Amino acid sequence: MCEALKNAYQLLEEIGRGRFGTIFRAFCPDSDEFVACKIIDKALLTDETDRACLEKEPKIMTLLAPHPNILRIFDVFEDEDSLTIVLELCQSVTLYDRIINRTVSEPEAASLIKQLLSALSHCHHLGVVHRDIKPENVLFDSRNNLKLADFGSAEWLSESGSMEGVVGTPYYVAPEVLLGRDYDEKVDIWSVGVILYIMLSGIPPFYGESATEIFEAVLRGNLRFPTRVFRSVSPAAKDLLRKMICRDASRRLSAEQALRHPWILSGGETNSMD
Known part of the structure; x- marks a missing residue:
């Protein structure tokens, strides 16, 4: 896991799982807020299209912020093994x-x-x-x-x-x-x-x-x-x-x-x- 992510957020329990990674509930001591950390395992990105999509997603979300009906993005962390997108924490019910x-x-x-x-x-x-x-x-x-x-x-x-x-x-x-x-x-x-x-x-x-x-x-x-x-x-x-x-x-x-x-x-x- 990225060192900068560890320093900024306390990772708590897993709250979701997708094709390329896992979503954790996390706590940010600086803002005193709970957030969602979507950690993507780069080893699972065997397809160039998938890699491009996942790199594009945080850029698009940053461009769209802020809007009251669009999920907020707070941070992006990347190292050799993973890409982590820190997002607004929502209810588990969709x-x-x-x-x-x-x-x-x-x-x-x-x-x-x-x-x-x-x-x-x-x-x-x-x-x-x-x-x-x-x-x-x-x-x-x-x-x-x-x-x-x-x-x-x-x-x-x-x-x-x-x-x-x-x-x-x-x-x-x-x-x-x-x-x-x-x-x-x-x-x-x-x-x-x-x-x-x-x-x-x-x-x-x-x-x-x-x-x-x-x-x-x-x-x-x-x-x-x-x-x-x-x-x-x-x-x-x-x-x-x-x-x-x-x-x-x-x-x-x-x-x-x-x-x-x-x-x-x-x-x-x-x-x-x-």
Whole structure:
């Protein structure tokens, strides 16, 4: 372990484990705060792409700071064996844990989606596309504020305003990513739309028994609102969903536009478009 890290932080118990390393709860005597230390084992980075992503992540997070809905980064330590990113400590419960077995009321969903869109509006304004928006990457701090995390797949937009590369998670990935075309920050908005759909209905908009079947359903992009599960969902919420989960990225809302949608502005009040 890096000597400078040992001098600055007291490592406590393990709180998480990923593909490339371990996350520990730690204490910083200087600030009198508990933090999270993500220690990445460089020996596990056999792929150049993985190495590049992990080196890019702290740079992107530093660029994005500070924003109330983006996970804060405090420090980065590196030696021959490891890379350690010191991050804001959040609750162990993610958005995925909160929504996996229940539907969410429209006011609660609107509050969460507004915070997520606010984080993305900030990212997109600075030319950063997250590219892996999913409930598992949405955390909460001790005051229950939403925090967008895991910028390992994030990328800067090119000068032409686009990028390429197939990244993301099956249920949430936008069709233009799967088609291998150049795409832009609107891929994040598609993913947020999918999260909102799941929150309000308890089911994903595009389903399959395997990743391939899910991808095929995403590419068809046939957005439906089954009466059985959408009976009590407001027209305004469905209108926002149609405009976020829109196959034509040029017609899909931006984060800024979505934040100005009547359903978001009304806090999920069901009569917001009457």
